[in-house]
Amino acid sequence: MTRNKLKLGIFGFGCVGTGLYKVLEEAESVDATIKKICIKHPDKPRPIDKKYFTTDKNELLYDSEIGVIVELIDDADAAFAIVSEAMKNGKSVVSANKKMIAEHLPELVKLEKKYQVPLLYEASVCASIPIIRNLEEYYDNDLLTSVSGIFNGSTNFILTKMIHEKLSYPVVLQEAQAKGFAESDPTLDVEGIDPKYKLCIILFHAFGLITKPESIFNFGISRISDFDLEFARQRNFTIKLIARCNKNNNEITGLCAPTFIEKENTLAHVNYEYNGVILKSAFSEKQLMIGKGAGDKPTGSAVLSDISALTYDYRYENKKYIHLNKQLKLVDTKIYKVYVRYPDPFSGFNDFDSIEEQYSSILGNYLIGHICLRKLAHSSWINDTNINVIFFS
Numbered sequence: 001m002t003r004n005k006l007k008l009g010i011f012g013f014g015c016v017g018t019g020l021y022k023v024l025e026e027a028e029s030v031d032a033t034i035k036k037i038c039i040k041h042p043d044k045p046r047p048i049d050k051k052y053f054t055t056d057k058n059e060l061l062y063d064s065e066i067g068v069i070v071e072l073i074d075d076a077d078a079a080f081a082i083v084s085e086a087m088k089n090g091k092s093v094v095s096a097n098k099k100m101i102a103e104h105l106p107e108l109v110k111l112e113k114k115y116q117v118p119l120l121y122e123a124s125v126c127a128s129i130p131i132i133r134n135l136e137e138y139y140d141n142d143l144l145t146s147v148s149g150i151f152n153g154s155t156n157f158i159l160t161k162m163i164h165e166k167l168s169y170p171v172v173l174q175e176a177q178a179k180g181f182a183e184s185d186p187t188l189d190v191e192g193i194d195p196k197y198k199l200c201i202i203l204f205h206a207f208g209l210i211t212k213p214e215s216i217f218n219f220g221i222s223r224i225s226d227f228d229l230e231f232a233r234q235r236n237f238t239i240k241l242i243a244r245c246n247k248n249n250n251e252i253t254g255l256c257a258p259t260f261i262e263k264e265n266t267l268a269h270v271n272y273e274y275n276g277v278i279l280k281s282a283f284s285e286k287q288l289m290i291g292k293g294a295g296d297k298p299t300g301s302a303v304l305s306d307i308s309a310l311t312y313d314y315r316y317e318n319k320k321y322i323h324l325n326k327q328l329k330l331v332d333t334k335i336y337k338v339y340v341r342y343p344d345p346f347s348g349f350n351d352f353d354s355i356e357e358q359y360s361s362i363l364g365n366y367l368i369g370h371i372c373l374r375k376l377a378h379s380s381w382i383n384d385t386n387i388n389v390i391f392f393s
């Protein structure tokens with residue numbers, strides 16, 4: 001099979017952009033050369049020749065020699081404008097931008113169809129773990145029942161340090177920021193929004209469902225206290241920020257929240273900046289993929305894999321979406337077992353279908369109960385920062 005020679009126009013030369021540059025240098029089998037790199041700040045020192053750089057996006061988007069646009073910037077709105085313009089100009093696109101993809105899936109699918117150009121984004125979900133192409137190709141059937149796991153490296157780093165090294169949340173957050181694992185504004189990670197974007201992309205490739213990120217419940221790790229950690233230790237649990245989706249006949253459930261994980265569960269041993277994805281399906285049963293969910297070369301390698309796939313004209317066929325059973329819908333009526341740490345007084349007792357355990361002492365109060373996700377999400381107390389919620393798996 002002859003493979004296409006590619007000329008690349010890259011947007012962004014930060015962590016992932018430089019990572020891609022490094023892996024392209026070393027990967028001799030991929031016949032792709034960089035023609036131009038568009039960045040934001042022209043005066044920033046760069047590790048490669050100045051001749052590559054421009055701040056004019058049109059130098060890439062309207063260069064007929066550039067067949068592939070690689071979008072690796074940290075601004076989702078600007079990224080969507082760049083990606084749509086590139087596709088309208090007939091260019092293939094590779095992106096790592098989960099926020100942009102999760103927020104614009106319907107428009108992007110239409111652009112792919114209208115302009116007959118591929119858009120690949122393996123790096124956007126769990127960086128180095130090849131999850132999207134597996135969902136597209138290997139799980140090309142309706143027997144997949146659930147996808148779940150640790151989809152965010154910075155929060156996994158923070159939780160691992162808090163639990164294994166008994167360090168407090170603010171101390172570990174600072175270390176994660178210093179090491180470059182967490183953004184200076186860590187909200188998207190620690191509040192569970194970043195893994196929720198990834199879950200939206202997974203829902204599309206696992207089941208063919210397009211859903212708005214706002215429709216998925218997310219709860220973060222920023223409220224986890226020593227009291228909660230002590231509870232977990234006493235019950236022999238660890239805590240992980242878990243994103244999960246399940247398919248049951250025509251109903252899909254999905255959420256992202258801190259979750260107690262038994263020590264014997266494989267995900268309990270996925271630590272620091274590693275991600276882990278568990279797939280369950282009718283016949284293959286349970287499978288686990290573990291890999292680095294962030295970082296320059298691990299993420300660069302997923303981008304390289306997409307570029308390599310373009311050399312043989314690969315594209316997502318979105319088969320599950322195209323043949324979607326129109327009855328399939330996201331539901332938020334499932335009952336979940338949760339732990340809630342609450343201050344006194346607490347107004348939420350009546351929201352629970354049942355309460356199986358309740359504890360109060362001068363150190364704190366908690367309950368373990370069963371609650372409908374919709375009731376939890378719309379409760380008056382969920383936004384009280386003195387209250388923490390942890391799900392059972």
Ligand SMILES: NC(=O)c1ccc[n+]([C@@H]2O[C@H](COP(=O)([O-])OP(=O)(O)OC[C@H]3O[C@@H](n4cnc5c(N)ncnc54)[C@H](OP(=O)(O)O)[C@@H]3O)[C@@H](O)[C@H]2O)c1
Nearest residue numbers: 012013014015016039040041072073074078096097294295
């Ligand atoms: N970091 C990871 O481990 C990782 C993993 C998976 C996915 N991702 C995703 O990959 C993307 C890039 O992340 P990153 O960590 O590499 O970000 P980053 O280190 O902050 O770098 C961002 C780059 O984008 C450039 N940029 C910003 N706005 C631009 C614009 N309008 N036009 C052209 N260039 C622009 C910046 O230019 P200057 O250099 O001039 O400032 C910089 O080079 C994000 O969508 C992120 O979510 C990251």
